[in-house]
Amino acid sequence: MLSNSSKNTHSPKPLPRTDTFTCVRCGLTVTTLAPDGNRRNHCPSCLHSRHVRDAAxxxxxxxRGRMSPIAIAVLRTDDWMVIHRCTRCDELTSNPVSPxxxxxxxxxxxxxPLAHPSFPLEAFGDL
Ligand SMILES: [Zn+2]
Ligand SMILES: [Zn+2]
Incomplete structure (x- = not known):
């Protein structure tokens, strides 16, 4: 009765997401899908990224400036985040670490920070 010509009769297999980007620093071709199934935005080799999202x-x-990894932050869940700073506009972002x-x-x-303390660590020696 219904003549639905646009009906999808074949069932395509779910394709793996194979999006890639080229690292702005080392030129590595990076898949946006990390081994743990999460999306990644930075190069696993040099950890640099590109400023393509407005964090604010x-x-x-x-x-689209180059974002340099500058620090590690640890969440309450013990997950590590990489703090990136854009070398062009100085915006800071945080992104999950991939395996x-x-x-x-x-x-x-x-x-x-421990290797280059801004105050003498000897003060803690008497604790
Ligand atoms: Zn890289
Ligand atoms: Zn920027």
């Missing part, structure tokens, strides 16, 4: 407004950003992110760079950022 939530929409796309026209800046295959470069752990040497992550650790280097995590210990940097």
């Amino acid at each position: 407004e939530g929409g796309p950003s026209a800046c 295959d992110d470069n752990q040497l760079i992550l650790m280097r950022m995590a210990v940097r």
Whole structure:
């Protein structure tokens, strides 16, 4: 009775998301899907990113500057976040760490404040 010509008769298999971007710093081709199933926005090798989202407004950003990883933040859930700063407009963003992110760079950022304290740590020796 119903002649639905636009009916989808074939059932396509769910395609894996194969979106990629090229790292602005090291040129690595990065898939936007991380091994843990989450989307990633930064290069797993050098952890650099590109400023394509406006962190304050939530929409796309026209800046497209290079975002350098500058620090690690730890959430209450013990998840690590990479803090990025845009080298063009100085906006700060935080992004989840992926399982295959470069752990040497992550650790280097995590210990940097302790390796370069802005006050003498000897003060804590008597605690
Ligand atoms: Zn890279
Ligand atoms: Zn920017």
